[in-house]
Amino acid sequence: MIRIITTAAACILMLSAAAQSLPEKEKKGKPVRIFSSGKTINARTAELTPAGKLDFMVTHNFGDLAGSNGGIKRFFGLDNAADIRIGFHLGVGPNTELVLARAKGAGPVQQLFETGIKQRLMQQTENDPVRPLSIAFYFNNVIAAQSASNFPDQENSFAGFGDRNSQTWQLILGKKMGNLSVQLNPTLVTRTYAVSYDQRSLFALGGAVRIPVVANRMNFLADYFAIFRKKAEKETWESNTGLQLSNPLGLGFEFLTAGHVFRLNFTNATEILENRFIPRTVSSWGKGQFRWGFTIARSFTLWRPV
Numbered sequence: 001m002i003r004i005i006t007t008a009a010a011c012i013l014m015l016s017a018a019a020q021s022l023p024e025k026e027k028k029g030k031p032v033r034i035f036s037s038g039k040t041i042n043a044r045t046a047e048l049t050p051a052g053k054l055d056f057m058v059t060h061n062f063g064d065l066a067g068s069n070g071g072i073k074r075f076f077g078l079d080n081a082a083d084i085r086i087g088f089h090l091g092v093g094p095n096t097e098l099v100l101a102r103a104k105g106a107g108p109v110q111q112l113f114e115t116g117i118k119q120r121l122m123q124q125t126e127n128d129p130v131r132p133l134s135i136a137f138y139f140n141n142v143i144a145a146q147s148a149s150n151f152p153d154q155e156n157s158f159a160g161f162g163d164r165n166s167q168t169w170q171l172i173l174g175k176k177m178g179n180l181s182v183q184l185n186p187t188l189v190t191r192t193y194a195v196s197y198d199q200r201s202l203f204a205l206g207g208a209v210r211i212p213v214v215a216n217r218m219n220f221l222a223d224y225f226a227i228f229r230k231k232a233e234k235e236t237w238e239s240n241t242g243l244q245l246s247n248p249l250g251l252g253f254e255f256l257t258a259g260h261v262f263r264l265n266f267t268n269a270t271e272i273l274e275n276r277f278i279p280r281t282v283s284s285w286g287k288g289q290f291r292w293g294f295t296i297a298r299s300f301t302l303w304r305p306v
Contacts, residue, residue, distance in 0.1 A: 262295070
């Protein structure tokens with residue numbers, strides 16, 4: 001694990017150094033905005049909050065739309081709030097964004113506080129073979145503030161403060177080709193504590209696309225995370241819990257207005273943070289166990305860069 005993290009950090013530093021050392025004549029070109037905001041449905045994008053601005057973002061996931069826990073008896077999921085995240089995204093420089101958020105959480109691990117940083121290493125520019133894509137790195141630490149369980153070997157059987165922490169390490173590679181925006185999100189989730197029959201660290205390969213539907217007004221979004229688990233641990237976890245693990249798939253539409261970005265989301269991921277939906281997506285689209293939700297973001301100017 002340490003070797004993986006060290007190698008990733010070294011690659012990121014080398015990419016950043018290479019980008020900073022490019023001659024000025026190679027840095028010319030209009031920056032390309034690949035996505036409209038910092039997230040698609042579940043995936044983060046390489047876009048950053050501009051320096052001096054604060055993005056206030058609220059994401060709400062409802063209950064299952066269909067399946068055994070959905071349907072008309074629960075008003076297609078609207079009777080339940082599966083997870084809610086309220087986040088503040090501050091642009092502190094042209095290539096750096098700080099994140100502070102609170103998420104409700106779902107399941108046995110709740111009351112989540114997220115602190116994070118997104119650092120852009122390269123930005124795609126028009127007609128520039130030197131900068132053909134955007135590259136960013138995101139890291140967060142999430143703390144579960146709920147009371148610890150009195151029962152052993154539960155997800156919230158925290159023995160101390162360290163057990164309450166988890167981290168997401170994510171490299172984001174995005175590119176716009178004509179009207180089509182695509183990206184990859186190699187992601188590593190690490191947890192200080194996990195139940196005895198589960199993995200503490202998980203690697204996932206995410207991807208996202210954006211397709212314009214109405215120019216500058218509405219876009220179609222889709223993202224997916226393929227989660228790589230050890231077969232024995234996966235089978236043991238499913239046998240002990242009676243649940244079946246799934247890969248998160250998100251679909252939705254994005255509506256752009258002056259000062260606002262609104263997204264209507266559909267996903268089988270119950271939880272919003274990578275620290276939780278990567279290890280704990282147990283809902284299946286095939287069984288109608290997906291939910292709708294929304295994200296609304298509003299930008300405020302705090303100061304104007306010199």
